[in-house]
Amino acid sequence: MAKPDEIEMERPDTFLSRERAVQRAGVVVLTLFVLAGAAGMFGNGPLSHATTSAGGIELRYERFGRTTAPTTIEVTVTTGAADGAPVRFRIERRFIERLDQLELRPEDVFKGFDDTHALFEVAAAGGRGHVELHFKPQDPGFRQTSVVTDGAGIAHLRQLIYF
Amino acid sequence: MNPVFRAVVMFAVLWIVFRVGGRRTLADITTFDFILLLVIGDAAQNAFVGDDFSLTTAALVIVTLLLLDLAVGRLSMRSARLRRIIDSAPVIVIDNGKVLDRVLSWEGMDLDEVLTAARERHGLERVDQIKYAIVERHGGISVVPKDGCG
Numbered sequence: 001m002a003k004p005d006e007i008e009m010e011r012p013d014t015f016l017s018r019e020r021a022v023q024r025a026g027v028v029v030l031t032l033f034v035l036a037g038a039a040g041m042f043g044n045g046p047l048s049h050a051t052t053s054a055g056g057i058e059l060r061y062e063r064f065g066r067t068t069a070p071t072t073i074e075v076t077v078t079t080g081a082a083d084g085a086p087v088r089f090r091i092e093r094r095f096i097e098r099l100d101q102l103e104l105r106p107e108d109v110f111k112g113f114d115d116t117h118a119l120f121e122v123a124a125a126g127g128r129g130h131v132e133l134h135f136k137p138q139d140p141g142f143r144q145t146s147v148v149t150d151g152a153g154i155a156h157l158r159q160l161i162y163f
Numbered sequence: 164m165n166p167v168f169r170a171v172v173m174f175a176v177l178w179i180v181f182r183v184g185g186r187r188t189l190a191d192i193t194t195f196d197f198i199l200l201l202v203i204g205d206a207a208q209n210a211f212v213g214d215d216f217s218l219t220t221a222a223l224v225i226v227t228l229l230l231l232d233l234a235v236g237r238l239s240m241r242s243a244r245l246r247r248i249i250d251s252a253p254v255i256v257i258d259n260g261k262v263l264d265r266v267l268s269w270e271g272m273d274l275d276e277v278l279t280a281a282r283e284r285h286g287l288e289r290v291d292q293i294k295y296a297i298v299e300r301h302g303g304i305s306v307v308p309k310d311g312c313g
Contacts, residue, residue: 007295007307010243012252019251020269026183068213163172 042162043069055153057089065161067140073133073157075120077149080127087129088150090117095145099135106131117148137161166212166220170227173210177203178235185271186251186302250300257296260309270298280304287312 040048043064050063060074077087096102096118104110109131111119122129137143144158192200211224239246246252256267262274277296281287285308292312297305 007255007297009253009255009297011255012247015247016252016254019247023183023185026179030180030183 040064042066043071052155052157054155055149056151057147057149057153057155059147059155059157061157061159063159065137065159067137067161067163070134070136072135075131075133075147077129077153078127079124079129079149079151081124081129083123083125085124086121087124088119088121089129089131090114090119090148092116092145093118095143098139098143099133100138101136103134104131105134166215166223167227169211169213170224171231173207174228174231177207182251186298186300253300253305254298255295256298256304257290257293259294260291262290272298277304277306281306281308285312 036042038045040046041064042048043062043066048062048064049060051058051060053059056078058074058076058078060076062071065071075089075091077089079085079087081087093113093116096113106122109120109122111121113119120131122131140161140163142158142160144156146154146156148154212220235249239249254266254270256263256270256272256277267273267277274290277293278287278290280303281293281296284306287293287306287308292309293306294309295305295307297307299305
């Protein structure tokens with residue numbers, strides 16, 4: 001109980017001391033969160049984009065994406081084919097079927113599904129075929145797939161979609 | 164994601180951010196603070212509803228936030244410990260005329276803010292006229308003048 005000339009209020013000194021420590025730690029965590037975001041750990045930044053190359057296939061994509069935010073996977077297949085010649089590649093069907101609001105550029109490159117893969121065919125230009133897959137993921141989670149060509153080239157893609 | 168879940172998560176995120184930011188974050192709002200609050204609200208809006216702009220989802224989010232606020236208020240009434248965790252506790256920064264510089268610093272304040280409150284509320288002119296100055300839970304400053312002052 002407070003003395004007659006003392007103010008009557010709680011003085012939880014231990015709690016306040018701990019609160020300040022938690023706030024200091026919280027500021028550090030929030031600062032790291034912002035720095036990670038600026039670096040691209042949550043999409044759109046220096047660390048966000050990844051490029052993988054194997055067997056004449058080059059994939060460029062965002063390593064980290066966010067639900068409802070647009071993202072792009074670029075597939076470039078180098079075959080040395082003459083301009084206008086068909087360049088074909090396949091992507092795992094289950095990966096393509098999970099892509100929400102998918103738009104392809106060029107538009108008419110999708111040629112259907114077989115049992116396990118989605119089939120793409122694009123006209124070569126400069127010895128290469130280039131396709132862009134634009135989509136907006138609706139669900140978070142880890143996604144991975146392989147892109148394969150008729151020439152047995154195979155490249156892998158791994159992507160983490162945040163909320 | 165379900166809009167109720169979004170509302171709960173964003174409520175928690177906003178509570179954590181403003182709790183970490185300290186009680187003075189929302190106390191005396193300047194013009195810039197007001198603009199910042201508007202911008203924060205706008206930034207949070209898309210997180211609440213995503214790309215669903217239906218009346219139903221908006222109503223669902225609003226009601227969820229209101230019920231969460233009521234629940235937090237009720238919880239804080241149940242125990243002093245919970246109330247401190249949710250809303251912090253008042254802090255004395257001037258105790259019987261003595262300025263607690265370290266506490267002022269912890270609260271991110273300087274003596275000038277306390278003197279401003281003392282002038283505005285009680286017409287006090289000097290520190291030695293102040294018996295207690297307290298930073299309240301809401302971030303405002305209460306000043307208790309010494310007997311015979313103010």
